[in-house]
Amino acid sequence: xxxVTQSSRYxxxxxxxxxxxxxxxxMDHENMFWYRQDPGLGLRLIYFSYDVKMKEKGDIPEGYSVxxxxxxxxxxxxxxxxxxxxSMYLCASRTGxxxxxxxxxxxxxxx
Amino acid sequence: xxxxxxxPQNLTxxxxxxxxxNCSYSVGISALHWLQQHPGGGIVSLFMLSSxxxxxxxxIATINIQEKHSSLHITASHPRDSAVYICAxxxxxxxxxxxxxxxxxxx
Numbered sequence: 001x002x003x004v005t006q007s008s009r010y011x012x013x014x015x016x017x018x019x020x021x022x023x024x025x026x027m028d029h030e031n032m033f034w035y036r037q038d039p040g041l042g043l044r045l046i047y048f049s050y051d052v053k054m055k056e057k058g059d060i061p062e063g064y065s066v067x068x069x070x071x072x073x074x075x076x077x078x079x080x081x082x083x084x085x086x087s088m089y090l091c092a093s094r095t096g097x098x099x100x101x102x103x104x105x106x107x108x109x110x111x
Numbered sequence: 112x113x114x115x116x117x118x119p120q121n122l123t124x125x126x127x128x129x130x131x132x133n134c135s136y137s138v139g140i141s142a143l144h145w146l147q148q149h150p151g152g153g154i155v156s157l158f159m160l161s162s163x164x165x166x167x168x169x170x171i172a173t174i175n176i177q178e179k180h181s182s183l184h185i186t187a188s189h190p191r192d193s194a195v196y197i198c199a200x201x202x203x204x205x206x207x208x209x210x211x212x213x214x215x216x217x218x
Contacts, residue, residue: 042210099144104153
């Protein structure tokens, strides 16, 4: 079974801090994704990557950046955390046209 | 504009009831996915469909490509089925997600 591991389940950060959310997958998937999930809005795509060092903006990239230095790891960076970035963050990976495998999510609270 | 619409948004059922969740989409797709998310948990993929019908245990998923519509059915519902069910479509590499249906099954 493919595993997608997110480094933290719960995280509390202060406004203005730089925040790193890490995601690692163990099945050599080319494509990796970062979503945020908010009540009533569903899952919204922040960034995705289809290969090492490649990245594409999703629907809501503002305030975020990403890094994919190795195929198995996709990091989401909040350059200067703000309270409106309090959310559930979900990482996912897939290969080709296959189904998604999601991580367990990181619930981030910015105070 | 929502590419994927789900109904109902919230659903409460008695244990044993037959449950249907609907999904309509507006884009051409290569596949449709049904996902399940338990409270506080990650998301699990239930089905990936491109045509017809699939069954897994008490779960059945159907899709009508011409009508751009899919349904997820749960037979003999159980409290452990309580979760958010999310429909997602993939026209290509990206996914479009519905906002989810929150299901509560009461014993």
